[in-house]
Amino acid sequence: MPAWIYEKTFRVQWLGFVSKVPGKKLATRFRVGIFLLCLIPLLRLFWLAFHDNLTANPIEFVERSTGYWALFMLLSTLSLSPIRLLTGRSWQLQYRRMLGLFMFFYASLHVIAYLWLDYAFNWPDIIKDIAKHPYVLVGASAFMLTVPLAITSSNAMIRLLRERWKQLHRLVYVIAILGVVHFLWLVKKDLREPMLYAVILALLLAIRIYYRISKRKA
Amino acid sequence: MIIQTKSDIVPSEITPQEIFDDRRKFLQQAGFGLLAGATGLLSSPSFATSGNLPAQYKAGRPLLKLPNFSKSKYGAGEKLTPFEDITTYNNYYEFGTGKDEPAVHSKLFKPVPWTVSIEGQVKKNKTISIEDILKLAPLEERIYRMRCVEGWSMVIPWIGFPLAQLIKWAEPNANAKYVEFISLADTQQMPGVNLPILDWPYTEGLRMDEAMNPLTIMAVGLYGEALPNQNGAPMRLVVPWKYGFKGAKAIVKIRFTDKMPMTTWMKAGPTEYGFYANVNPQVEHPRWTQSSEKRIGAGLFAGRIKTQMFNGYAEQVGQMYAGMDLRKNF
Numbered sequence: 001m002p003a004w005i006y007e008k009t010f011r012v013q014w015l016g017f018v019s020k021v022p023g024k025k026l027a028t029r030f031r032v033g034i035f036l037l038c039l040i041p042l043l044r045l046f047w048l049a050f051h052d053n054l055t056a057n058p059i060e061f062v063e064r065s066t067g068y069w070a071l072f073m074l075l076s077t078l079s080l081s082p083i084r085l086l087t088g089r090s091w092q093l094q095y096r097r098m099l100g101l102f103m104f105f106y107a108s109l110h111v112i113a114y115l116w117l118d119y120a121f122n123w124p125d126i127i128k129d130i131a132k133h134p135y136v137l138v139g140a141s142a143f144m145l146t147v148p149l150a151i152t153s154s155n156a157m158i159r160l161l162r163e164r165w166k167q168l169h170r171l172v173y174v175i176a177i178l179g180v181v182h183f184l185w186l187v188k189k190d191l192r193e194p195m196l197y198a199v200i201l202a203l204l205l206a207i208r209i210y211y212r213i214s215k216r217k218a
Numbered sequence: 219m220i221i222q223t224k225s226d227i228v229p230s231e232i233t234p235q236e237i238f239d240d241r242r243k244f245l246q247q248a249g250f251g252l253l254a255g256a257t258g259l260l261s262s263p264s265f266a267t268s269g270n271l272p273a274q275y276k277a278g279r280p281l282l283k284l285p286n287f288s289k290s291k292y293g294a295g296e297k298l299t300p301f302e303d304i305t306t307y308n309n310y311y312e313f314g315t316g317k318d319e320p321a322v323h324s325k326l327f328k329p330v331p332w333t334v335s336i337e338g339q340v341k342k343n344k345t346i347s348i349e350d351i352l353k354l355a356p357l358e359e360r361i362y363r364m365r366c367v368e369g370w371s372m373v374i375p376w377i378g379f380p381l382a383q384l385i386k387w388a389e390p391n392a393n394a395k396y397v398e399f400i401s402l403a404d405t406q407q408m409p410g411v412n413l414p415i416l417d418w419p420y421t422e423g424l425r426m427d428e429a430m431n432p433l434t435i436m437a438v439g440l441y442g443e444a445l446p447n448q449n450g451a452p453m454r455l456v457v458p459w460k461y462g463f464k465g466a467k468a469i470v471k472i473r474f475t476d477k478m479p480m481t482t483w484m485k486a487g488p489t490e491y492g493f494y495a496n497v498n499p500q501v502e503h504p505r506w507t508q509s510s511e512k513r514i515g516a517g518l519f520a521g522r523i524k525t526q527m528f529n530g531y532a533e534q535v536g537q538m539y540a541g542m543d544l545r546k547n548f
Binding site: 059060062119132185 | 302303306307311315317318368370413415416486487502504505506507509510512514515517518519521522
């Protein structure tokens with residue numbers, strides 16, 4: 001790449017973006033970019049389904065994939081504050097709601113896949129499954145808790161609820177812990193993957209706790 | 219900026235010669251596999267390879283040559299699970315815990331030469347080669363349902379012979395009340411064995427009457443050919459009325475005992491996996507629904523089917539458990 005193109009594009013725009021507060025135009029572009037990136041897991045599922053490539057157990061594949069991406073979005077949402085605490089930058093917080101809603105989006109797809117594809121809305125069987133299997137109960141509880149957060153995600157709701165909005169949205173920590181436990185409990189024997197997410201979540205929470213304690217001391 | 223510098227290392231200097239040669243051999247096998255696959259397509263209409271499999275899953279064809287086999291009455295009317303699904307969706311932790319891993323990681327596994335040793339409560343300890351095992355009894359095709367404890371199932375056209383024939387040859391003595399099956403645990407060929415996920419080697423067991431039941435077979439093939447590596451080559455146990463994990467793969471040792479053997483999964487989760495592990499829709503599992511199952515290969519919208527008592531083989535095996543509390547002896 002000729003040096004002058006590099007200077008005019010990547011260096012100025014992207015390095016500038018990382019180092020200081022982005023301009024409004026760039027922030028919007030970034031928002032659209034994140035939005036499109038977050039849609040890729042869904043488009044991939046459609047692509048694989050269209051090509052009959054959802055593995056030998058397609059129902060489980062869809063359940064696993066949507067569940068994984070819900071957890072991914074949740075951990076992404078929870079990582080924005082620690083970035084502020086560690087770097088002092090706060091512009092990334094403007095994308096927190098979008099990531100949170102994508103978590104709700106993939107969690108909803110996960111639940112729909114379970115209710116529809118897996119259990120064909122056979123409610124007696126579904127109730128039995130939730131009651132008898134702890135990991136399903138934990139997952140169902142986590143999803144129930146995401147619903148009020150999604151409903152109160154608008155600016156109007158934030159204005160309406162004020163302090164109580166803050167309190168309500170602390171539920172996200174409970175949801176995250178339940179989500180990771182849900183994954184840990186469903187795995188038969190090889191805990192490596194869910195443990196990775198448990199460790200990431202623990203780190204994200206530890207950073208918050210550390211700064212809270214050190215602030216109190218100061 | 220990408221700055222390219224010319225490497226002064228010749229690739230063949232990096233790759234050890236034997237690995238390089240192994241790859242060549244593998245490529246030759248894979249090429250032969252395509253040919254065998256094509257002939258399979260012609261002779262059997264149920265051989266459903268859709269051809270969109272990523273190259274990494276296309277297994278090298280087994281090296282073992284099977285003698286002729288006869289058809290049997292078992293499984294008439296069942297819709298077979300496609301070959302592709304049977305050979306890419308495996309629980310075989312010796313080759314990795316992901317369902318797709320065994321097909322990939324078992325490619326260079328060598329199922330021949332192979333010997334099985336017979337020991338414990340027998341007239342005398344002895345060993346037998348896989349080639350000689352194939353001469354013990356005529357092979358037949360058995361189409362069986364396979365129900366996994368995880369809530370999915372398949373219909374598999376196994377090729378094998380009744381385990382009873384091998385036991386007859388092994389000559390157990392009067393103290394033999396149970397049979398223990400021990401799988402290969404080779405850290406060189408089986409990458410999963412290096413991880414302490416299960417207590418290796420994989421060990422399974424049956425009560426003597428279960429082992430002698432005519433439904434119990436040693437499988438050496440499926441879909442008309444020798445067993446693919448990821449399905450337990452060269453020889454595995456198939457007990458169709460029990461959950462799939464009872465079917466020990468790549469068996470190297472058969473031991474007759476007077477006491478109930480401790481199996482791998484009993485050690486891994488004593489509250490979840492029992493010695494009997496009979497398919498039973500009435501006995502709940504802490505993780506998975508056991509009253510219904512997903513049939514592999516049925517598609518995204520097929521939903522679930524009801525799980526049958528003893529996986530539908532109650533008529534042939536039910537009497538062995540008369541008077542037993544199957545909730546306690548799960």
